[in-house]
Amino acid sequence: MSNAISSFPLTLKQCRVITEIMRKGTEKEASASLNFSQPSVSRALSQAEQALKVSIFTRGWSGAEPTSEGEIVISSCNSILQSIAKTERQLQQNVKVLLKLKAYVEWRHLMIIEAVVHVGSASVAAQTLGMTQPAVSKTLKEVENMVQQPLFLRARRGLVPQTAAKQLASLFLRISPVAHSLLPSIQSLPNELTGRxxxxxxxxxxxxxxxxxxxxxxxxxxxxxxxxxxxxxxxxxxxxxxxxxxxxxxxxxxxxxxxxxxxxxxxxxxxxxxxxxxxxxxxxxxxxxxxxxxxxxxxxxxxxxxxxxxxxxxxxxxxxxxxxxxxxxxxxxxxxxxxxxxxxxxxxxxxxxxxxxxxxxxxxxxxxxxxxxxxxxxxxxxxxxxxxxxxxxxxxxxxxxxxxxxx
Structure with a gap:
């Protein structure tokens, strides 16, 4: 599981931080908007830049401004987060309680749900992902708390995915290619002058x-x-x-x-x-x-x-x-x-x-x-x-x- 997660160049938290810095212009304003500490925001941005081996922002006239590479990163982050927000809106129609998916979901949540939907069993999904079954069950419970509705029903032959699980599995299949294409997109920038x-x-x-x-x-x-x-x-x-x-x-x-x-x-x-x-x-x-x-x-x-x-x-x-x-x-x-x-x-x-x-x-x-x-x-x-x-x-x-x- 750790190897599968590490294949994603950015965590979803880092995507949220990068997008919010772009929207607000400063790490301080982004931290207030996300309800994170400013050191946490700075650390997430620094880790993202280290993972991608690029500078995402530079200091500008009106605050943080994206570099040429940063423009690609921000575009990918926006695409991923907008897909998550769209799925949350769909799930919100089924419940009255305000959902917390877009604020807290991470790759491991979506990856595990997609695996369980695919194989129909928590134990088989755990083996496939290199995890224990209790860890898979705990993760499913975390996501159910985020979406406030059941993900699977138990049946004689395994777990039957409900609408919410199917939507989250579909979400994972849509956004994971966007994340995996990020590094190749940065590396394929033209060999010419770049920057601001x-x-x-x-x-x-x-x-x-x-x-x-x-x-x-x-x-x-x-x-x-x-x-x-x-x-x-x-x-x-x-x-x-x-x-x-x-x-x-x-x-x-x-x-x-x-x-x-x-x-x-x-x-x-x-x-x-x-x-x-x-x-x-x-x-x-x-x-x-x-x-x-x-x-x-x-x-x-x-x-x-x-x-x-x-x-x-x-x-x-x-x-x-x-x-x-x-x-x-x-x-x-x-x-x-x-x-x-x-x-x-x-x-x-x-x-x-x-x-x-x-x-x-x-x-x-x-x-x-x-x-x-x-x-x-x-x-x-x-x-x-x-x-x-x-x-x-x-x-x-x-x-x-x-x-x-x-x-």
Missing amino acids: LSVGMLSFSCQDIVPIAFASIFKQHSGIRLQAMQGPYHMLANALRQGEIDCFLGLMRKGPIHPELIETPLLRAQYTLIARADHPVHTSAKTLNDLTNERWIVARHGTPIREYFEGLFHSIDNKPPIQALEMLTFASSEELVIHSDAIALLFYDDWNINQLNPRLKQIPITLPNAECTIGITRHRERQSTIIQTFIEELTLTIQDKLASTQL
């Missing part, structure tokens, strides 16, 4: 080039798990330091705020004043002084755009407008400009300014020192082939963009 590429994007930055680079990587390396999320600089920098993301893109500062981070420039851009295409400011405003009483849309405090915005007005001995409206995304800022009398300070590369929405127009005022740089920030000690591949795809995407502006 988690990219952060600063507000207003790179929303157009990252998806193009992702699409190219996905075509070439389907085993890579791609993620992109947006956030402010300090949040992304801390996420990068903690290994929750692999890199982030956006306007470069005067240098990273942490010594373990490094920046690489990718694309030149320039700060630009934008207003609705029919806004009177296009003809009435000649200098920055003419814009002091306008309503403004700018990025949040602490960003290079906001610092430049405030520096513009200090340069003409004027206080920055206090009625500035902060927006977090490029698209929402442009949309708000279109539907209001506000003007915006944004930044565009050559391609994006040429593709400007026709309902928008650049205000013809020359800004001082308007050049800026979009770059990628990485961790000095956590370089990888995946990150380098991403940088290469970004570079090609940028080259294609700039080449199209010259046609």
Whole structure:
């Protein structure tokens, strides 16, 4: 029996733990949901990873995130547990007491029931499985307590399986191949780049080039798990330091705020004043002084755009407008400009300014020192082939963009 059970790469408890960590995002939340201690959850996950010889989760932006191998494991666990839950729902129709099958059943329970159904005898099943008859009888009693209904009736020629036993035996025959196919599925992963590429994007930055680079990587390396999320600089920098993301893109500062981070420039851009295409400011405003009483849309405090915005007005001995409206995304800022009398300070590369929405127009005022740089920030000690591949795809995407502006 022990050899038969050990042939399963994961216990059903481990399947429950893995699935719940995926659902809840952390081992702590999973332990509360399962009513297990956190050390028990951590131990079950560690034992599962040792048995499979893979990492199932990695630390991510929103908690535990599956690796490429982890995706296969989670899919198998979900399939197994959903089949158990379906059988429990079927059995629940026969009794009023809440059943406990999906919470407590293990492989040995299902294996023994299937063996008894198959041979019609507890003693013969015990011999087949290398167990004692009392151990088989005890296990049958455990399952009867889980499902609250008889499994077998005694007859002259042996044990006659009831509906519950037949359903549980059928369940075992359905889910055991799923479990046994897990290791071959992991081993058959393509011999190519696998793992996670988690990219952060600063507000207003790179929303157009990252998806193009992702699409190219996905075509070439389907085993890579791609993620992109947006956030402010300090949040992304801390996420990068903690290994929750692999890199982030956006306007470069005067240098990273942490010594373990490094920046690489990718694309030149320039700060630009934008207003609705029919806004009177296009003809009435000649200098920055003419814009002091306008309503403004700018990025949040602490960003290079906001610092430049405030520096513009200090340069003409004027206080920055206090009625500035902060927006977090490029698209929402442009949309708000279109539907209001506000003007915006944004930044565009050559391609994006040429593709400007026709309902928008650049205000013809020359800004001082308007050049800026979009770059990628990485961790000095956590370089990888995946990150380098991403940088290469970004570079090609940028080259294609700039080449199209010259046609």
